[in-house]
Amino acid sequence: MSEFMSCKICSHPTEPFARALVLGRYQAEFYRCGSCGFICTEDPYWLDEAYSTVITGSDVGLVRRNSRLATIVHLLLAVFFGSSGRFLDFAGGYGLFVRMMRDRGFDFRWFDRYCTNLFAGGFAADMDDGGAYDLVTAFEVFEHLVDPLTGLDELMGLSGSILLTTDLLPEPAPNPHQWWYYGLEHGQHVSFYTRKSLEVLAEKKGLRFYSNGSTVHLFTERKLPASLFFLLARHRTASLIAPFLGNTSLLDDDFSALSGSKLS
Numbered sequence: 001m002s003e004f005m006s007c008k009i010c011s012h013p014t015e016p017f018a019r020a021l022v023l024g025r026y027q028a029e030f031y032r033c034g035s036c037g038f039i040c041t042e043d044p045y046w047l048d049e050a051y052s053t054v055i056t057g058s059d060v061g062l063v064r065r066n067s068r069l070a071t072i073v074h075l076l077l078a079v080f081f082g083s084s085g086r087f088l089d090f091a092g093g094y095g096l097f098v099r100m101m102r103d104r105g106f107d108f109r110w111f112d113r114y115c116t117n118l119f120a121g122g123f124a125a126d127m128d129d130g131g132a133y134d135l136v137t138a139f140e141v142f143e144h145l146v147d148p149l150t151g152l153d154e155l156m157g158l159s160g161s162i163l164l165t166t167d168l169l170p171e172p173a174p175n176p177h178q179w180w181y182y183g184l185e186h187g188q189h190v191s192f193y194t195r196k197s198l199e200v201l202a203e204k205k206g207l208r209f210y211s212n213g214s215t216v217h218l219f220t221e222r223k224l225p226a227s228l229f230f231l232l233a234r235h236r237t238a239s240l241i242a243p244f245l246g247n248t249s250l251l252d253d254d255f256s257a258l259s260g261s262k263l264s
């Protein structure tokens with residue numbers, strides 16, 4: 001592995017930042033960009049193993065996380081994007097978020113290369129239909145991307161607006177053992193972003209960037225009031241306002257459609 005590597009976001013030279021044991025047995029080098037602060041691991045040769053390791057029943061936060069995100073996305077869509085569009089949850093996992101958003105009246109579709117759709121059966125996206133979604137959500141995707149620019153390209157092929165979650169690096173950048181988000185035990189997190197690195201990423205793709213300052217971020221072609229996004233993309237705000245947003249659930253329609261398709 002070369003000691004010199006250019007930043008995957010801004011192309012500046014990076015420097016070795018730290019070494020840490022990934023998956024309990026691979027000594028991995030972490031590189032940090034002196035310009036945008038982006039941190040990545042060396043070429044993650046351990047990924048096959050990282051993804052083949054089954055983590056059973058340990059994700060106790062799954063429901064709460066999806067519930068909080070549904071509240072935030074409900075508000076952001078209602079305020080900035082309208083309720084009647086087509087939406088896609090990219091890397092949608094078990095489909096829980098898609099089901100929650102359809103219950104809230106938003107036409108969300110599911111896509112995930114690696115996970116089984118348990119909750120959003122009948123609403124898998126047709127990825128060959130040319131995309132054109134009003135917004136794509138990509139929760140906990142970007143920290144898995146070995147090549148963030150290519151990953152963003154794929155999402156931009158689906159929509160001009162990408163709402164993502166990834167935890168921003170604290171400042172100063174913590175060492176691998178000082179921040180849980182490095183995920184050394186599972187080895188699946190390989191890219192770690194500062195706010196600046198996400199801004200550069202947006203700029204490179206001709207997109208605007210908005211953030212709640214911690215975990216929820218938006219790449220979009222549209223111009224939005226940054227301070228309003230900052231305020232609304234927080235669970236504390238969203239949980240106060242979302243209950244008052246009227247929207248007709250798709251639950252009954254979905255039930256009829258799925259029952260009909262089973263009979264036919």
Ligand SMILES: [Zn+2]
Pocket residue numbers: 007008009010011012033034035036037038197
């Ligand atoms: Zn950089």
